[in-house]
Amino acid sequence: MFPPLSLTTLAAYIPDRYKIKIIDNNLEKLSKEADLVAMSVNTYTAKQAYDISLEYAKNDIPVILGGNHPTIVPDGAINHANSVVIGDGQLIWKNLLSDFESGNLNKFYRFSQFKFENTKPPRRDLLKNTYFLESIETLRGCPFNCDFCSVTRFHGGKYRFKPLSDIERELETIKKHSIFIVDDNLIGFGKEAEERAIELFKPKNISIDDLAEVYNDLITSLNNIDSSFRKFFKSFLNSHFFKVSIFTIAESIIAGRIFERVIRDAIQKNSY
Ligand code: B12
Ligand code: SF4
Numbered sequence: 001m002f003p004p005l006s007l008t009t010l011a012a013y014i015p016d017r018y019k020i021k022i023i024d025n026n027l028e029k030l031s032k033e034a035d036l037v038a039m040s041v042n043t044y045t046a047k048q049a050y051d052i053s054l055e056y057a058k059n060d061i062p063v064i065l066g067g068n069h070p071t072i073v074p075d076g077a078i079n080h081a082n083s084v085v086i087g088d089g090q091l092i093w094k095n096l097l098s099d100f101e102s103g104n105l106n107k108f109y110r111f112s113q114f115k116f117e118n119t120k121p122p123r124r125d126l127l128k129n130t131y132f133l134e135s136i137e138t139l140r141g142c143p144f145n146c147d148f149c150s151v152t153r154f155h156g157g158k159y160r161f162k163p164l165s166d167i168e169r170e171l172e173t174i175k176k177h178s179i180f181i182v183d184d185n186l187i188g189f190g191k192e193a194e195e196r197a198i199e200l201f202k203p204k205n206i207s208i209d210d211l212a213e214v215y216n217d218l219i220t221s222l223n224n225i226d227s228s229f230r231k232f233f234k235s236f237l238n239s240h241f242f243k244v245s246i247f248t249i250a251e252s253i254i255a256g257r258i259f260e261r262v263i264r265d266a267i268q269k270n271s272y
Pocket of ligand 2: 142143144145146149150151152184185
């Protein structure tokens with residue numbers, strides 16, 4: 001199960017004087033105790049979100065919908081909510097909440113391109129559940145505009161990079177070894193994107209003595225690979241993320257072994 005990064009990201013931008021509760025509908029029951037409800041909606045969760053919205057409407061609790069689906073079809077989504085937020089939601093809260101307090105919520109709020117500058121780390125502290133992994137976003141947007149994909153339409157045709165210093169600051173707040181990078185196109189395309197990917201995976205003062213053997217083998221086998229990819233890959237091998245990946249593999253193996261033992265015990269207990 002993935003931690004809800006949209007919601008923790010948005011929560012970081014809601015002014016301190018509001019009390020926020022994040023509910024992961026995959027794992028928790030919804031609460032009726034709210035003055036205002038905001039939901040993050042993808043197309044595959046839209047039907048469920050609209051049903052939930054109806055339940056809150058019965059209790060006179062206003063609902064805001066945002067995310068991929070409401071952004072793509074706002075005119076449909078507004079039939080199921082008091083307001084629809086189109087685009088990135090970080091910077092709409094001041095206006096939206098003041099409209100809410102004066103009883104004048106608009107139907108639509110639009111903020112299409114959030115600039116990654118001095119970003120606030122997502123409020124992961126608001127999550128009650130423990131997740132197997134953490135997630136992080138390092139860029140948005142993609143110039144390729146593949147016709148089956150909504151990313152260019154939603155996030156624009158240019159990469160928007162989160163500053164490396166912000167990523168480092170965010171990584172320091174994450175305790176987990178397994179981190180999923182949610183970027184659609186992590187390495188990207190073009191010189192700027194390539195250089196940034198190399199920077200992103202530069203060493204972070206982490207000892208990799210324990211991984212030295214694997215590392216040396218990999219470096220040797222890289223000799224025949226295309227030079228820019230080799231450069232990127234070498235940075236990756238030296239980086240925090242490499243260590244993270246190794247831990248992920250190790251944790252998966254351990255989790256797999258535990259799971260196997262649990263199944264075996266269960267079978268033995270039930271055998272005649
Ligand atoms: C990480 C990811 C996954 C992960 C984790 C999903 C999860 N449950 O969290 C995994 C790999 C599991 C996954 C699986 C799937 N995914 Co996916 N995934 C993504 C990805 C790459 C990043 C999402 C993310 O966390 N972004 C970071 C956060 C911070 O950004 P955000 O969610 O966009 O939120 C911002 C805005 O949208 C807005 N916002 C969002 N919600 C709200 C709510 C309010 C109230 C407001 C005001 C604003 C707001 O403000 C936020 C901050 O700027 C997106 C692509 C993308 N770039 O969006 C695809 C994407 C969401 N996935 C998609 C799809 C189709 C799927 C699958 C159905 C694929 C499949 N066929 O199996 C499955 C469904 C799994 C499931 N049931 O959850 C599509 C959804 C398209 C759509 N129309 O809804 C996307 C957009 C990919 C695409 N290229 O089209 N996915
Ligand atoms: S994110 Fe991937 S699938 Fe989507 S437009 Fe870019 S390259 Fe194509």
